[in-house]
Amino acid sequence: LARGATGPDLAGRHVVVSAGGTREPLDPVRFLGNRSSGKQGYALARTAAARGARVTLVAANTALPDPAGVDVVRVGTAVQLREAVLKAAADADAVVMAAAVADFRPAAYATGKIKKKDDQEPEPIVLVRNPDVLAEISAGRARSGQVIVGFAAETDDVLANGRAKLARKGCDLLVVNEVGERKTFGAEENEAVVLGADGSETPVPHGPKEALAETVWDLVKARLA
Ligand code: CTP
Ligand code: CA
Numbered sequence: 001l002a003r004g005a006t007g008p009d010l011a012g013r014h015v016v017v018s019a020g021g022t023r024e025p026l027d028p029v030r031f032l033g034n035r036s037s038g039k040q041g042y043a044l045a046r047t048a049a050a051r052g053a054r055v056t057l058v059a060a061n062t063a064l065p066d067p068a069g070v071d072v073v074r075v076g077t078a079v080q081l082r083e084a085v086l087k088a089a090a091d092a093d094a095v096v097m098a099a100a101v102a103d104f105r106p107a108a109y110a111t112g113k114i115k116k117k118d119d120q121e122p123e124p125i126v127l128v129r130n131p132d133v134l135a136e137i138s139a140g141r142a143r144s145g146q147v148i149v150g151f152a153a154e155t156d157d158v159l160a161n162g163r164a165k166l167a168r169k170g171c172d173l174l175v176v177n178e179v180g181e182r183k184t185f186g187a188e189e190n191e192a193v194v195l196g197a198d199g200s201e202t203p204v205p206h207g208p209k210e211a212l213a214e215t216v217w218d219l220v221k222a223r224l225a
Contacts, residue, residue, distance in 0.1 A: 006214065008052030009221060015053045016088040017044045018099035018133075020060035022078040026125065027110040034100045038062030040151070040190060041098035043209040045070045048217055056088040060099050078102050078130035085133055089146070094220045096149040097134045097171075105130050138170035145225035147172050149216060153179040159193065166195050173197070173219055175212070194219055 019041020023031040038059060045057040046067045055070045060081050066072045073088065075081045078101045089095050104127035116122070134150045141148070148171040154161045155178070162176035174195045191206040194215065202219060204212050 006051055006218075010048055010217065011052030013053045013093040013224070014056070014091055015048045015220075016056045016058065016085060016092045016095045017041050017048065018058040018060070018081060018085055018095075018097050018101075019045065020062040021100040022060045022081055022102045022130075023076055024078065024102045024105035024130075025076075025109055026106050027112065027114045029113055032102060032104075032106065032125075033061070034102065036060075036100035038064055038099075039188070040209045040212065041096075042067060043213040044096055044098055044216060047210060047213040051217060056092070058084045058088065058099070060101075078105065078133070082131050082133045082136070085137065089137055092146060093224055094147040094149065095137055096151075096216065096220070097137075098151050098175075100153075101133060102130055104128065132169075134169050134171060147220045147223045149173040149175065149220060151175045151177070153177045155179055159195075162193065162195050166197060171197070172223055173216070175216060 020038035021034040021036030023033045025031045042064050045055050049055045049067060049069045057070050057072045058075060058081060059072055060075050073084045075084050081099060081101060107126040107128045138148045150169050150171045152162055152165050152174055154176060158176055158178045162174055166174040175192050176195060177192045189206060190209050190212050192204045192212055194202040194204065202215065204215050
């Protein structure tokens with residue numbers, strides 16, 4: 001039986017989870033990255049598998065062991081993550097975007113290592129926008145009834161920013177975390193509010209990332225056709 005009292009209530013479902021953080025290369029040895037560890041996404045994948053779902057985990061630059069019984073697709077950049085998520089989402093019942101996707105990438109990639117020159121200031125780094133994967137999959141549901149979940153890390157006006165983001169993205173659920181210097185990134189525990197497009201608001205008290213994952217799947221399940 002699954003963890004907790006839930007049982008295999010996602011049997012017959014295919015779910016896609018993205019996890020980790022994208023890295024946007026500048027040259028062969030350097031990248032722009034973020035602090036996402038992937039732990040929340042892996043907890044979501046493990047939990048869904050334990051509840052009987054077929055799980056595709058799109059993992060961006062994580063240093064975590066592959067969860068048992070989960071299809072893991074490894075990606076590096078936001079563009080690669082988009083490809084992998086769109087492909088896996090084609091026949092998915094639900095997509096949960098727990099990955100921290102870089103909003104921007106360097107406009108240029110240097111094929112050789114960028115070298116410093118004694119008599120010159122460094123070149124500024126020019127950025128261009130990455131595709132917004134969550135907005136894209138929300139706008140074009142691969143299949144009617146697909147449930148789409150986003151994550152948002154906010155430092156200020158957490159709920160107001162979360163509501164605005166949920167509307168902007170067009171997803172069904174948005175898990176909003178408050179982040180700060182020592183909160184969330186890399187931590188074992190999490191605290192969040194899950195906002196629903198239907199106006200619902202589900203607080204999840206401070207606790208293990210598995211507990212938040214279970215709540216997310218409960219809310220997804222309630223919205224599956
Ligand atoms: N996301 C995405 N593609 C992007 C950026 C974000 O799919 N290029 C997804 C993330 O996986 C997450 C959600 O969108 O599920 C919210 O990410 P967040 O960075 O909070 O939202 P942004 O719209 O990028 O807003 P902000 O300016 O606050 O970073
Ligand atoms: Ca962002």
